[in-house]
Amino acid sequence: MSEKKELSFEEAMEQLEVLVEKLEEGDVPLEQAIEYFQEGMSLSKLCHDKLKNIEKKMDQMLLDNGELQPFQIQEDEG
Template sequence: MAEEKTLSFEEAMEQLEIIVDRLEEGDVPLEEAISIYKNGMELSKLCHEKLKSVEEQLTQILTSDGEKETFTIPEEE
């Protein structure tokens, strides 16, 4: 589905919510349910990729001299 590549994260999440609601109703014919499920998996993958991209961007900070530096938060023990 090429069109998902142009969706924003929020639009993809809205479509996923609609898909979940339809599938939870339980009155969708099997063939249609499979198609809807596949579409949902593609949307889920798109959302995951967008979140991963944002996470990678957020882990980079600029130092005072303009160089990028990886930002990490030490985990509490």
């Protein structure tokens, strides 16, 4: 039994786009459409999880003294 390689964010998005295009064509049998939808939901969750993981990493920035501090984007006031 071989392990399935984990997709990168970009690979998952590409596969998701292909599934959406197939579903938008409208001539997919119901059973196949359900399979595409389920696969699409899995890909969507994978992308969401990867983005959340990156967001957590971005929230932590190293200070000059090596301590971690939450990252905050400063907005212009005006």
